[in-house]
Amino acid sequence: MSPTSxxxxxxxxxxxxxxxxxxxxxxxxxxxxxxxxGKEEGHDLEDWLQAESELGQKRAKAATG
Numbered sequence: 001m002s003p004t005s006x007x008x009x010x011x012x013x014x015x016x017x018x019x020x021x022x023x024x025x026x027x028x029x030x031x032x033x034x035x036x037x038g039k040e041e042g043h044d045l046e047d048w049l050q051a052e053s054e055l056g057q058k059r060a061k062a063a064t065g
Contacts, residue, residue: 026051 029051
């Protein structure tokens with residue numbers, strides 16, 4: 001009998017139930033805006049507020065939807 005190796009597996013993000021975290025969503029969107037701008041410094045508040053606005057509109061559409 002040949003030995004079998006057991007490779008430990010961990011669930012990926014889609015397999016785990018992630019709690020809804022709006023602040024994390026805003027953080028990720030704000031960072032995406034920063035990257036789109038070419039990682040230009042000095043717009044962190046603007047990016048954060050834009051991300052909040054976009055995601056708020058998205059949630060409002062989903063709620064009325």
